[in-house]
Amino acid sequence: MNSAVPLTPIVHPDRGELTIEALLRALADPVRLAIVRQVANTEGEVACGAFDVPVTKSTLTHHLGILRQAGVLASRQDGTTRYNSLRRNDLDVVFPGLLDAVLAAPHNA
Amino acid sequence: MNSAVPLTPIVHPDRGELTIEALLRALADPVRLAIVRQVANTEGEVACGAFDVPVTKSTLTHHLGILRQAGVLASRQDGTTRYNSLRRNDLDVVFPGLLDAVLAAPHNA
DNA sequence: CACGTTGTTCGATGGCTGTCGTAATACGAA
DNA sequence: TTCGTATTACGACAGCCATCGAACAACGTG
Numbered sequence: 001m002n003s004a005v006p007l008t009p010i011v012h013p014d015r016g017e018l019t020i021e022a023l024l025r026a027l028a029d030p031v032r033l034a035i036v037r038q039v040a041n042t043e044g045e046v047a048c049g050a051f052d053v054p055v056t057k058s059t060l061t062h063h064l065g066i067l068r069q070a071g072v073l074a075s076r077q078d079g080t081t082r083y084n085s086l087r088r089n090d091l092d093v094v095f096p097g098l099l100d101a102v103l104a105a106p107h108n109a
Numbered sequence: 110m111n112s113a114v115p116l117t118p119i120v121h122p123d124r125g126e127l128t129i130e131a132l133l134r135a136l137a138d139p140v141r142l143a144i145v146r147q148v149a150n151t152e153g154e155v156a157c158g159a160f161d162v163p164v165t166k167s168t169l170t171h172h173l174g175i176l177r178q179a180g181v182l183a184s185r186q187d188g189t190t191r192y193n194s195l196r197r198n199d200l201d202v203v204f205p206g207l208l209d210a211v212l213a214a215p216h217n218a
Numbered sequence: 219c220a221c222g223t224t225g226t227t228c229g230a231t232g233g234c235t236g237t238c239g240t241a242a243t244a245c246g247a248a
Numbered sequence: 249t250t251c252g253t254a255t256t257a258c259g260a261c262a263g264c265c266a267t268c269g270a271a272c273a274a275c276g277t278g
Contacts (some may be wrong), residue, residue, distance in 0.1 A: 008226075008227085036227075047224085048225060048226095049223090049225080050222075057224085057226085058225090058228095061225065061227085077225095079224085080223065080224040081223090081224060082224080082226095
């Protein structure tokens with residue numbers, strides 16, 4: 001098992017490519033912020049289909065791509081399911097304290 | 110002197126009205142991020158005309174309004190000039206560590 | 219193989235928003 | 249009051265982007 005054959009190879013920017021601007025833009029969307037919170041509140045990984053978001057699957061794919069491109073999420077393919085995890089270590093190195101501050105912020109209001 | 114008579118009253122949201130989403134959206138723009146950095150690197154206030162940004166004055170006004178509405182900037186009118194300052198205390202209370210993390214981030218990449 | 223599941227890709231669309239130029243407003247000085 | 253300065257207000261416009269539906273692709277199972 002674990003054949004891992006995505007149609008398009010999954011690319012992850014490395015630490016040196018991360019920018020504060022792309023990160024802020026990625027986190028500034030309500031749907032994406034919800035995604036990040038759900039991943040953060042989950043021990044380990046979250047499958048794409050397991051997210052509780054008020055959008056279509058195609059839109060969800062779009063948001064996950066942006067979060068991955070911004071360096072927020074790492075994705076791993078296993079069969080037909082794609083597992084997402086937070087790149088917490090990398091973010092903490094490049095932008096110390098930022099992710100924690102965002103996650104600690106009041107949810108709405 | 111110090112007549113302070115703006116055409117439209119300057120409104121500032123209080124702490125309870127600040128949202129992480131509006132804050133992130135406000136900071137996610139390159140021009141606005143530059144504005145925030147310039148205010149943060151200046152002791153005290155910065156007049157509207159003193160900002161070094163690659164946009165027209167009308168566009169600058171627009172960005173300052175968004176930053177004010179998001180609770181990032183406080184504006185004070187003195188004669189014809191409007192002085193802007195960071196609402197550092199308020200931001201630190203509502204979103205602890207966020208502003209510092211953003212300001213500490215690498216300028217570009 | 220046939221089917222259902224998972225997730226992506228593609229094209230289209232509507233709305234938001236960053237941008238500008240111009241006009242208008244307020245103030246201070248001459 | 250007349251001028252110059254500082255800044256905002258008002259349209260208008262273009263580009264981006266979140267959203268969707270439908271089609272496609274890869275995998276697992278019966």
